[in-house]
Amino acid sequence: MVYLMESPAWLDKTYAALLEEKIARFMTEAKMISSPRDLASSRFLSRSVLPHVERLTGSFNRKESSQDGGIKPYWGTGSNSANLRMSYFLYYMPSNMARMTGVWHELWRLGYKWRGGEELRAVDFGSGPATAAIAIATAEANGSSIDLPRDGSWALIERDGKMLDIGSAWATTDAHSFPWTIKTFRREINATGPLLPRGAPKFNLWTMCYMLDESDAPVRDIARALADAWERHLDDEGLCVIVEPALKLQSRKLLSLRAELLKLEKPWLKVLLPCLGHQDCGALADRDGEDWCHEEISWWRPPYMAKLDTLAGLDHKSLPFSYLVIAKSARTLTDILPELGGDSSGETIRLVSPVHFPTSNNPDAEFFSCSARGKLRCRLKCDRETCRELGRGAIIKNALLRGDANCTRVETGDG
Ligand SMILES: C[S@@+](CC[C@H](N)C(=O)[O-])C[C@H]1O[C@@H](n2cnc3c(N)ncnc32)[C@H](O)[C@@H]1O
Known part of the structure; x- marks a missing residue:
């Protein structure tokens, strides 16, 4: 029996057009653009957005040999920094949202049902413009729902105060019917821990989207910091979703993180996805270090993104990424993801x-x-x-x- 990893069917042309409309309205109200018409203007896109997209693409897709080195804080404070954030919001936020909804959809299609409690207590590390939180709200509202409770809150943690302001305003605009409250925390996250202050509460959902790859900390230290933090600040039956770039070294870094987490032999730590078990990673077994693993979903881009892709010579028609979903649970994989159960003769x-x-x-x-x-x-x-x-x-x-x-x-x- 074959189960295709499918892109959510609702990431379609209608979704893309609606997203563009919501983005244009929000950005106009937030005075990030002067009018919704800006998004249809090639002149605006090529003058005010493209140079920043090119700069961000240059640092996100940094040369293979230097990918391990992390990325220095880049939002800045100069006159160009508002346009840099605006360009991230226009070009990277929608695609990361789609990637996160792809992971959520995968949980949904394998039959995952929320058992983390009646109130959502979610935390997003390196939240940028609240991308992960809004993606999950969107997936929950569009037929990829794992029955998250509609009561609760998200804690957004981010080093850039202005990004936090954008994220908090974007999540709570009436565009999304975002059911949860937002709390923002302007903080520098130390990836080698402790990831949260000792007195921080417990959460039942953790997300990290395109954040860990910006750290130059050794993977073993990140694994320890995560496991310590989950021990203290993640509820039983809580979930952690990590989404990272698909590039070779960054993707291998995520595979190594999985391996280091498994080495810690925490009985409550369960890798749910994409690997269907705790076996040694096949890609890491490659002696030349040339193998890696990534996922890819297809979607309809908002029309202005197609224009930007053409101007930048890039292609976001399909979205590659790497990901890891961890549960804090003593249950078996097939109990957590029932679609994997059933006839076990093979x-x-x-x-x-x-x-x-x-x-x-x-x-x-x-x-x-x-x-x-x-x-x-x-x-x-x-x-x-x-x-x-x-x-x-x-x-x-x-x-x-x-x-x-x-x-x-x-x-x-x-x-
Ligand atoms: C590529 S962006 C991703 C933003 C968002 N998660 C998304 O997917 O659109 C990475 C974000 O993580 C933040 N970040 C990276 N390292 C951080 C750290 N050590 N402490 C706090 N924020 C960090 C950056 O400021 C940036 O906003």
């Missing part, structure tokens, strides 16, 4: 590469997958129906595996 594997589809010369679909026994180079004879379901991120349940890691024949048990 194994459950996840596709971690694009698929080479059958051709007239080769009747097999070929792909790499991750399984309890590591990373496998797989072949699957499939009919047109099954092939349609295959793609990066797809899960095959009840798979019968024969052969070794270099050539594994997969049979789906569905014929």
Whole structure:
């Protein structure tokens, strides 16, 4: 049985147009732009936005060799800093929102149901313009709901006060029907801990979206800091969602973080996604250090973003990213994600590469997958129906595996 990692169907053309309308209205009211018409103006986009998008892209996509080095604080205080924030808001916030909704949708499709308590107590680290909080509110309102309680609050933690102001105003504008209250905390987060002050309360939802990669702290120290903080400040059955860039070194850093967390052997720490178990990471096993793992979702961009993509020579039609979802829970994976349960006569594997589809010369679909026994180079004879379901991120349940890691024949048990 194949389960495609699907983009939320509601991230469609209607959503994109509506998001553009909401952004334009909010930015006009907040005096970030002079009128909603600015977003349709190539002159405005190329003069006031593009240079900042190019600058931010340069630091976010920093050269592979220096990716480990973190990023210095970049919001600044000069006259250009307002336009820098405005450009982030226009170009990066919507795509990170879509990525976070993709992760939420994945929890939803695997049957995750909230058990973290009747009141939401969420915290977002490096919140920028409240991207994660709004993404989750949007997913909850649009059919990817895991039944989060509508009572509760978000704590937004961010080093930049102006970004916090934008985030708090954007979340609470009536554009989103955001059900929770917002508290903002202007703070420098020390990624090697303690991540929260000792007297801070317990939370039941943690998010970190494109934040950890900005730290140059050693991954082992970050893992310790996170585990210590979750021990003290995360409720039982609480959830932590980390979304990071898809670039090789940053993605490998997230895989190493998972490995370091598992080494701590905390009985309450459960990796839920994307890996379907606590096995050693197949990508990290690559001796040359060239392998990594990422996800990708497709969406409809707001029309002004398509224009900016053209002007910047970039392409945000589909959105790659890396992610990790951790639960503080003693329950089994299939209890937490019931769609993974059921008939257990085979194994459950996840596709971690694009698929080479059958051709007239080769009747097999070929792909790499991750399984309890590591990373496998797989072949699957499939009919047109099954092939349609295959793609990066797809899960095959009840798979019968024969052969070794270099050539594994997969049979789906569905014929
Ligand atoms: C790339 S932005 C992501 C913002 C938001 N999470 C999103 O996905 O749109 C990273 C944010 O994290 C903040 N940040 C990074 N490191 C931080 C730290 N050590 N303490 C506080 N804020 C930090 C930055 O100021 C920035 O606003």
